Structures are given as structure tokens and as C-alpha cells.
Amino acid sequence: MTGARRPALAASAVGGGVLAAATHGLASLRSAAKPLHPSGEVCVGRLHRHGAGALAGVPWLDEPGEDGVDVRRSRAVGLPDTLPDIVVAIGGDRAARLAAELADGVFATEPKPELLQAYSGAGGTGPRYAEVPLAYAPTEQEGAESAHRLFRFGLTGWKVQAELPNPVNFEAATAYVRPDDVREMFGCGPDVARHLTVARQFADAGFDHLALINAGPDVDAFLDFYAAELAAPLRSLDTGLADSEQ
Numbered sequence: 001m002t003g004a005r006r007p008a009l010a011a012s013a014v015g016g017g018v019l020a021a022a023t024h025g026l027a028s029l030r031s032a033a034k035p036l037h038p039s040g041e042v043c044v045g046r047l048h049r050h051g052a053g054a055l056a057g058v059p060w061l062d063e064p065g066e067d068g069v070d071v072r073r074s075r076a077v078g079l080p081d082t083l084p085d086i087v088v089a090i091g092g093d094r095a096a097r098l099a100a101e102l103a104d105g106v107f108a109t110e111p112k113p114e115l116l117q118a119y120s121g122a123g124g125t126g127p128r129y130a131e132v133p134l135a136y137a138p139t140e141q142e143g144a145e146s147a148h149r150l151f152r153f154g155l156t157g158w159k160v161q162a163e164l165p166n167p168v169n170f171e172a173a174t175a176y177v178r179p180d181d182v183r184e185m186f187g188c189g190p191d192v193a194r195h196l197t198v199a200r201q202f203a204d205a206g207f208d209h210l211a212l213i214n215a216g217p218d219v220d221a222f223l224d225f226y227a228a229e230l231a232a233p234l235r236s237l238d239t240g241l242a243d244s245e246q
Contacts, residue, residue: 043071087129091158093118100124107131109154111201130207132199134187135215136222141179143188147215148179155181186215192229196237203237210234 051064088099089107096118099106105126106119116128133154137143152174153161164170182188187195199210214222 041073043073045069045071085127087127090115090119096124097122099126105129108207109133111205111207113205116206127209128207129209129211130202130205132187132202132210132212133185133215134195134198134212134222135182135189136187136195136225137189137216137218140183140189140191140194143186143216144179144183146217147186147188148177148182151186151213151215152177152182155185188216190225192233195230196233199234200237210237 045068047067047069049060049063049065049067051062085104087105087107088095088103089109090096090099091108091110092115096106096115100119100122103124103126105128106116106124107129108115109131111130119128133147133151135143135147135151137146153164153170155177156164156173160173161170164173185198187198199212202210212226216222
């Protein structure tokens with residue numbers, strides 16, 4: 001086991017050395033007398049490093065230790081005239097109530113009207129974003145196979161996804177998901193009507209901003225398809241949105 005790790009550790013050490021050298025080179029370009037942000041609030045504290053073992057090849061990262069730090073809280077540029085909305089992803093009542101209290105809007109990946117009912121019931125009035133799962137391809141089967149390869153984890157639901165720490169766990173949890181299972185959730189292939197059917201679920205649930213995610217094999221082809229065939233009928237859905245957002 002130790003012998004098998006040595007090439008990886010050696011490569012990591014070389015990469016870490018390059019990273020350290022590059023960082024030092026960038027730091028040397030900036031005059032020490034002129035901080036990046038000359039005004040703001042300075043906080044003084046201690047940084048405790050636990051060390052990650054000989055993985056990065058940079059002693060400061062790999063070895064435990066403690067350093068004094070000065071943290072400057074400041075603004076490099078001014079705020080824009082119109083602040084962006086801060087939306088909260090919701091998957092249940094608790095998150096919906098939190099979004100109503102603290103956020104400007106909500107974002108969801110499931111066409112569940114009860115999510116929005118909980119949001120509005122708690123006083124939420126902001127925009128309601130949804131992720132619409134599509135997989136454009138020359139054929140329905142190609143779209144389903146691509147979506148299965150890239151997004152089959154989406155069929156497990158948040159109760160499962162939130163408990164999976166690593167890619168290998170996602171692989172295990174989706175081992176029995178088939179392309180036909182994915183086909184039921186995604187708009188697969190070149191059929192405009194099928195894509196609209198999937199999008200309409202979210203519009204009917206009350207979402208007014210639809211973000212299209214393409215799990216198909218060719219992003220450029222999907223963008224061409226959207227511009228030429230999908231955009232106009234999608235905008236005609238009764239969602240209240242001014243524009244469908246890609």
C-alpha cells in the first residue's frame with residue numbers, strides 16, 4: 001500500500017513545489033508597501049493548521065502549526081447600482097420558511113407546488129427559480145444515455161444525495177438507475193414537445209424563472225436547438241417570467 005502511494009505522493013510534491021514557486025512569484029510582483037485594499041477594518045488573530053500529511057508537497061499546508069494573521073475586511077470596488085438577488089435552494093418546508101425570512105427568492109430542482117406553497121405561506125414573495133432537466137440529442141435514446149451518464153444521481157432525491165460524501169457513494173447509490181428511468185424525468189432527444197412537457201411541470205407548479213440544464217452530449221447543438229426551436233414556445237408558457245434563462 002505504501003509503495004503504491006509513492007508515485008502519487010511524489011507527483012503531488014512536485015505539483016506543490018510548482019504551486020509554492022508560482023505563489024511566491026506572484027507575491028513578489030506586488031509592492032509590500034501598498035496593500036491590495038488600503039482601507040477597511042483589520043482583525044488580528046491566530047491561524048491553526050492541522051496538517052494534511054505529505055499530500056500537497058508544500059510544508060506550510062502539509063505540516064501542523066500556528067501562525068499570526070492580519071485579516072482585512074474591505075471592499076475592492078463599489079457595489080453595483082442594482083444588487084443581485086440572493087436566493088435559497090429549497091427541498092422542504094424548513095428551507096422554504098428560511099428563504100421567506102432571509103432570502104430574495106427560491107430555487108428548486110423538483111416541480112413540487114408544495115415547496116412554493118410553504119414559501120408563500122411563510123410570507124415569501126420573491127422570484128421562484130427552477131432547474132429544468134433536459135438532454136438534447138439527435139435521438140431520444142442518445143439523450144437518455146447521456147443524461148444517465150451525467151445526471152442519474154438526480155433521481156435519488158435530496159434525502160439520499162445529502163448523505164453521500166464521495167463520488168464512489170454516488171456510484172453505488174445509482175447502480176440500479178437505468179437510462180429508461182432517466183428518460184421519465186428528463187426531456188430527451190430533439191422533440192420540442194417533450195422538452196416543453198418537462199418545463200411545463202415547473203410552470204404549473206408556480207415557478208416563474210426556468211433555468212435549463214442540458215445533460216445531452218453536445219452543448220453547442222443544444223444552444224442552437226434552443227435558439228431556433230425551443231425558446232419561443234418556452235416563453236409562451238404561463239409562468240409570468242419575462243425571459244427563460246439559460
